[in-house]
Amino acid sequence: MIVLEQVTRSFSNGRGIFDVSLQVRKGEVFGFIGPNGAGKSTTIRHLMGFMKADSGKATICGLDCWNDATTVKRSVGYLPGEIAFIEGMTGTSFLMMMDGMRAIGDTRRKSELIERFEFNPDTPIRKMSKGMKQKVGIVAAFMHDPQVYILDEPTSGLDPLMQQRFVELVLEEKQRGKTIFMSSHMFREMEKTCDRAAMIKDGRIVIENDMKTFQREKKQRFHVTLRTEEDIKRLLSYPQVKKLTDATCEVCVGHDIKSMIDMLHGLDIVSFHGVEENLEELFLHYYKRGESV
């Protein structure tokens, strides 16, 4: 459905995106992760036909994102990272303008979405909070019931309840066979929604995998509280162990549980519990290392 083939675009300052290739299949939710300035929005601008690649090709449903940009823009549900609203508009007038551009008569879905995200669309946009503007953007992206969504930081500015509503909406759309590509810094929502994810760093894809593989890569960590200082010292002599408080250490052993049991042998343990690494921590290793795979 969404294909990027070796897309390269370098800016005069040497930044940009280089050799970016990925494919999102029909019915899949694909997460696009990366630190600030990594190239997420630049990649998305190529998909939406706002930018022409120096080399390589981007297509959506077989349409060339640059040559067929008008059709792509009309048919894709697009949420930009920063929405450019026209001065003096209300949410209602903005959404009506979007309806008009797409020649949509049936406005039931729009009303349902406004209800779901609980905001008053008659408010002038200049008086809206960041979160309210984001809700207007989400309604605009979803209201024409497109087959493909391209979402740049969709939950930015939303409170936790609205983030949850957004996750539910994405899962419903996935259930309906829609294809979704979204960039995000919110690892929790990615974990809940995405089938696969790629990470971009310095303009290059450094890793791409299905979510299950990422889940399996998560390291096991354990918090161990010990009774004596001597035992703490003994445990801290292992490189996999770091001190959390005077009496508690964290043991990080990957999946090698046996080595941890060996380390703990003979120690006077007060408490012991497992802490699962979250996706954010997993990706932080890649943020730091940026290893190619």
Ligand SMILES: Nc1ncnc2c1ncn2[C@@H]1O[C@H](COP(=O)(O)OP(=O)(O)OP(=O)(O)O)[C@@H](O)[C@H]1O
């Ligand atoms: N038009 C431009 N001219 C020059 N440099 C640009 C231009 N657009 C983007 N860049 C640079 O390209 C790099 C990638 O930017 P991009 O906006 O794609 O990053 P991002 O991953 O979306 O970051 P963020 O998470 O901060 O939004 C950055 O270093 C940015 O400064």
